[in-house]
Amino acid sequence: MRRHTRRIYGICYRFTGNRTEAEDLAQEVYLRVYRTLGSYRSAHGGFATWVTSVTRNLLIDHYRRSKRDRVTDSLDDKMAVVENKESAGRRPDEQALLGELSLQVQNALTKLSPELREAVILRDLQQLEYAEIQTVLEVPEGTVKSRINRGRIELARILQQMGVRPA
Amino acid sequence: MTWTCDLIEARLSDYLDGLLEGAERSAFEAHASSCPDCAPLLASVRSLVREMHAMEEVEVPPRLVYAILDKTLGPRETVTGWQAFLQVVRGMATPKFAYGAASVFATLVILVSSLGFSFRNPKLADLRPTNIYHNADRQAHLVYARSVKYVSDLRVVYEIQSRLRQDENNLQTTPEEVLPKSGPEKAPGQTDDRSPSQPRQQNRANEVSRQLELLAAELPLMSGRDIR
Numbered sequence: 010m011r012r013h014t015r016r017i018y019g020i021c022y023r024f025t026g027n028r029t030e031a032e033d034l035a036q037e038v039y040l041r042v043y044r045t046l047g048s049y050r051s052a053h054g055g056f057a058t059w060v061t062s063v064t065r066n067l068l069i070d071h072y073r074r075s076k077r078d079r080v081t082d083s084l085d086d087k088m089a090v091v092e093n094k095e096s097a098g099r100r101p102d103e104q105a106l107l108g109e110l111s112l113q114v115q116n117a118l119t120k121l122s123p124e125l126r127e128a129v130i131l132r133d134l135q136q137l138e139y140a141e142i143q144t145v146l147e148v149p150e151g152t153v154k155s156r157i158n159r160g161r162i163e164l165a166r167i168l169q170q171m172g173v174r175p176a
Numbered sequence: 177m178t179w180t181c182d183l184i185e186a187r188l189s190d191y192l193d194g195l196l197e198g199a200e201r202s203a204f205e206a207h208a209s210s211c212p213d214c215a216p217l218l219a220s221v222r223s224l225v226r227e228m229h230a231m232e233e234v235e236v237p238p239r240l241v242y243a244i245l246d247k248t249l250g251p252r253e254t255v256t257g258w259q260a261f262l263q264v265v266r267g268m269a270t271p272k273f274a275y276g277a278a279s280v281f282a283t284l285v286i287l288v289s290s291l292g293f294s295f296r297n298p299k300l301a302d303l304r305p306t307n308i309y310h311n312a313d314r315q316a317h318l319v320y321a322r323s324v325k326y327v328s329d330l331r332v333v334y335e336i337q338s339r340l341r342q343d344e345n346n347l348q349t350t351p352e353e354v355l356p357k358s359g360p361e362k363a364p365g366q367t368d369d370r371s372p373s374q375p376r377q378q379n380r381a382n383e384v385s386r387q388l389e390l391l392a393a394e395l396p397l398m399s400g401r402d403i404r
């Protein structure tokens with residue numbers, strides 16, 4: 010369970026960049042896992058992969074939901090304020106924990122499109138194999154590879170714009 | 177064939193992941209080392225990937241586990257939730273069956289074993305409260321009311337456990353599993369439940385410790401040791 014929790018929470022945190030949100034989402038993932046346990050088949054590529062798929066689908070749902078909310082509110086500038094508050098509101102211990110550069114990478118990640126973001130998280134932060142990512146994202150290998158590639162390049166550019174240069 | 181900047185960009189990760197060979201690799205390097213646009217791009221993506229691979233895994237907040245248990249197995253009636261639940265179970269443990277730090281699970285397992293659930297030949301139906309009721313002896317009646325909720329919680333845990341076990345067995349066969357273990361069944365001086373010469377309790381205790389290992393391995397956060 011700990012192994013799964015670590016992966017689920019890790020993906021949620023990297024995707025949202027927010028600990029509270031990640032905790033809520035991880036709980037929802039578990040709820041969904043427990044409820045849909047009957048639909049699990051080993052053919053899906055193992056329990057861990059299946060749990061990862063559940064996590065990923067929930068994150069995408071969550072992303073769409075919050076995006077729709079934003080549109081309904083149509084308060085784009087208010088969003089910017091919230092985003093600033095979030096990054097400014099990080100606890101100092103969290104900053105120390107992550108390290109300056111990791112923190113910048115984390116911030117840059119949340120600026121990436123969700124499609125590229127999830128691919129990079131699964132590959133470079135969770136270090137999953139291409140085949141597993143393919144199963145989780147339900148896209149062909151070529152697409153997985155190109156998303157990871159574009160995600161990395163995009164991320165490097167965002168970091169450059171932020172004035173960060175990984176040594 | 178000379179490579180364009182677009183092609184370099186498209187194959188950047190292939191190059192970094194070591195998937196380019198021979199002529200492709202040299203063509204890539206020839207362009208990337210001399211192009212004023214591609215050289216810095218390659219350098220920054222390379223160090224970014226290195227940085228990401230070195231990034232620490234995110235630490236799971238301990239409270240998250242309790243929150244998950246509350247959400248999935250249902251909240252405890254008490255305010256403090258699962259922490260209090262574990263306290264109660266600990267309180268129910270008798271010294272006779274206390275297995276050190278793992279007494280929490282020992283108690284649960286013994287409780288369920290005593291209610292007629294066979295770990296040797298487990299059936300989900302055995303964990304259904306009514307079945308337990310029918311299988312129960314006089315003593316079990318006394319704990320019935322208190323145990324039903326724990327048992328149905330355990331039923332969910334059991335279901336998950338079987339999935340995990342199945343998954344693990346499919347993925348890997350560890351050396352210990354291959355070697356014939358001096359497990360409960362084979363240990364000298366012990367027989368199965370049918371033998372009248374052996375105390376039933378001995379077998380049960382072995383089953384319990386075997387099951388405990390399994391539970392402790394998969395649910396270390398609940399075993400008491402990790403409760404902070």
Ligand SMILES: [Zn+2]
Pocket residue numbers: 180181184207211212213214215
């Ligand atoms: Zn170029």
